[in-house]
Amino acid sequence: MAAPRKKTQRKKKDPNAPKRALSAYMFFANENRDIVRAENPGITFGQVGRILGEKWKALTEEEKVPYETKAEADKKRYESEKELYIATKAQSE
DNA sequence: CGGGTGATTGTTGAA
DNA sequence: TTCAACAATCACCCG
Numbered sequence: 342m343a344a345p346r347k348k349t350q351r352k353k354k355d356p357n358a359p360k361r362a363l364s365a366y367m368f369f370a371n372e373n374r375d376i377v378r379a380e381n382p383g384i385t386f387g388q389v390g391r392i393l394g395e396k397w398k399a400l401t402e403e404e405k406v407p408y409e410t411k412a413e414a415d416k417k418r419y420e421s422e423k424e425l426y427i428a429t430k431a432q433s434e
Numbered sequence: 435c436g437g438g439t440g441a442t443t444g445t446t447g448a449a
Numbered sequence: 450t451t452c453a454a455c456a457a458t459c460a461c462c463c464g
Contacts, residue, residue: 362458366458390453394454397455
């Protein structure tokens with residue numbers, strides 16, 4: 342409930358906007374985009390995007406582990422920008 | 435103290 | 450430039 346997945350371009354709300362972090366899918370997609378599309382030459386995102394998603398789960402925790410690992414690592418990345426964002430914002434205000 | 439909200443991330447492909 | 454499925458996320462802030 343209460344989860345209206347709006348569309349892209351949400352809206353801004355912060356001065357420096359620390360854009361949170363990526364997600365395991367982003368790291369996985371980075372590897373699949375070139376592979377999936379490589380195995381499906383000529384297909385469009387309509388096919389790849391969908392297949393990509395099912396393939397993503399097609400793997401196993403261990404398979405997506407490297408993606409999750411990066412996901413958490415990316416989160417830390419956001420952590421630093423966030424803390425700096427807060428510091429800047431605090432100083433700005 | 436607990437809850438849920440929204441914002442965001444990246445790909446491709448096209449108009 | 451933006452959108453759209455696909456998926457994860459999860460930090461953010463409040464009463």
